[in-house]
Amino acid sequence: REIIEQLKDGEIKSAATQYNWLKKDGESILVELNTALLKDEGYNIIGTISNVRDINKRMVVEEELKQRNRELLILNTIICFLNKFLNLGELLDNALEKVIEIMRIEAGALLLLDDANNTFTVETSKGFSPGFVSNVLNINGEKHIIGKTICSGDYFMIDDIETSKIPDTEWLISENISNFLCIPMKTKRKVYGMMMFGHRHLRFFTEPDIELLETIGGQIALSIENSLLYKEMRDSEEKYRLLTESANIGIISFTKEGSIFQFNKKAEDIFG
Template sequence: MIERVETEELERRHRELAALNAIANAANRSLRLEEVLEVSVEKVLEIVGADAGCVLLIEGPSRRLSVWGVRGLSPELVERLATMPLDGEHWQREASFDVRDLWRISDSVKGIAREAGLGSCLLLPLRWESTALGILLLAGDGDRALGQWSMEFLMTVGEQLGLAVRNAQLYREVQRELAERVRAEEEIRQRHRELSALNAIAATVNRSLDLEEVLNDALDKVLEMMGLEVGAIRLLDEQGGTLDLKVHRGVDLSPQVVERISRARIAENPPLAEALATGEPWIMEDVSALPVVRLIGRRDLKSLAVIPLTSKGRVLGTMEVVSLDPREFTTAEIRLLTSIGHQIGVAIENARLYGYLERQLEQL
């Protein structure tokens, strides 16, 4: 009799160790949290003979449970579990969850599961050291005995899954940190490119104090940097009601067309009016339907950026750059163009001042 009991105990231990090894292999197959939980739940259900189950992870910031690896549970039950609040008298709003909270959470989950008509229900805590991670929910049809496994075995299953969950969470955190670091490094590289571009523009516009030369050099450099072919610079007239075309690139215009577009009335040109009124870049994704585009005969023009040219808080004119393909100007490009607009505006102010002083000297 004793030998038979011992044999049965050894067989049970052997069965449980084999089961634990199979669950560990399944849980450690991946470091992706979703895959870890999908495979783990499926393997545990297969081994313990449960009909349905899932893993409920504690989401501390949202004070909710997230549901993973769902097998055999109704969508209604999953929804109720996912919306079960972890607050009230048992949990302080600012407090973190510890292992003791798992038992209170388990009681709430068990009540919801019973209301949903689940038969035999088993809840295993998932933890890592003293940190509460979540719960493994297993459900049977009542005829199949979830109780055939020892409590030691079931708790070890919970510990194995808890460790796998924690490893996957750490992996996700590391991946997130790496992604943030990559973004930060890209931001640094982008800023370096912007500074280099601004330095190139400054070197270009400061080569001369002749206004026409400044405008031509500035537009050429901006188009080169942006990889564009079409652009123009307009300056406000003394009355401030029109923008006079000073330089343009990328379009062959007849004298008649130049005459018609050389003075743009601000009130009749929404893109120019918007940029002048706000002092901010104005972007238009498709300009092919604008009257001026039809006038110059370039239906292939697509995206437009109008950049105010500013100095000492005043708008002196605009720079317009146009792409031949649909283009979404990025935040970084708009930021760069805004800074370039300020640099060109300062150069225009300096060239005008220089011209004024030259004229004054000539009159002496």
Template sequence: MARKTLHLTALSKISKAITSDLYLEDILKLIVSVTAQSMGSKLCSLMLLNDKGELVIRATQTVSEGYTKKQPVKLGEGISGRVAKENKAVAVYDVQAEPQYKYKEIAKQENICSYLCVPMNVKGKVIGVLNLYTSEPHKFTKGEIDLLSSVAAQAALVIENTELMVKTKVIQEELESRKIVERAKGILMKERSLGEADAYRLLQKYSMDNRKSMRQVAEAIVLSHDMKSKI
């Protein structure tokens, strides 16, 4: 009952983190820290797939340099790579006796024995894995596997939402920049009797000569025009 309470507390903390104003990196660190604590784990880490299709550590509560500097894992390689490729959890009772486990030296140094790896997926697409290790031999129960899978699902959700917000913000900023540049171009065309192409080239030249972005130059032109209109 006590362990179940800890598990529910962990899920509650993670749910609150997802709806907080914390940065993504802080949320991921909180997830691995709370998960390790609630499940009595020696070590917990979160790995995400990069553009090369490799799993890279993005968060862990350990301070071990040997573990945090592990090389990226290719999709299908080792236990974590296999979990990411097959989208299916894998539990290992003894990593030293597991042929597929790649980091036996690190496991020995860190006194790691049992290992549970679950996939992180969004709408069926795997984006990474969540790893859990124990220092004593441990047979992971279905309840523990389900709990870690729930944590992984929530972690995947926060990553998807954060990336979506970033993309949306970038798109909005791009549209705003285009609008302001178009307005500045129109002002130059009218005030200097320039064609559209010449007005745009003038904006570009001023931007390059003064090491300012096109938006900064355009905003200055619009501001100056608006001030003149009010005087």
């Protein structure tokens, strides 16, 4: 009625409104109604005329675009944040905190895979009790269903713990976890660990959530790889420095321009 009055008063020439329309078969669709005044030859208002469009598909596309933009924003935020850290411990602590904050997850943990004994070990956690962490401290990659799934490169999820037929879930029930998700942290060539998440209330991990978390898991894995390479480089530099310092011969290093930039203790003793 308000729109009709605005049309009569000349405030607007036409109006577009959206309604949920229930079809005969019970299906609900979203329609857009475009309304204008209907006038006779003397320009007297005799009614209104409307055209109607089914805009369900358009709204679905718009929602998908919004979701994709949201995912890109989250991913960009995570990537920029991860690039700040080269120390592995700092990287894992901060990565977990940022993912939980942005994705609004109640509890989470990051576990790294020890290649020597094929075991996942908790490196950092947030929102889980100490008792829970001790129960998942070591997950075998060959014997435990979660470990085997993650090592295969797939995610592991339990929608409803209480109705789940998966064995050995008492540790989840005791933590009051209702929805449980584990995502591999992997690159194309290696699984570095897993992200473990849980909700205590009735909130489910949706398919878009899982896809986004899988992408985030890949980014964290790349950051882990960079951190390990950085540590390896630093260790190699330190090893070289110690060998140089302890050598019984004088060692002098020059830049390509011919300037001395490093010499060991023996060289210092020789040249004074």
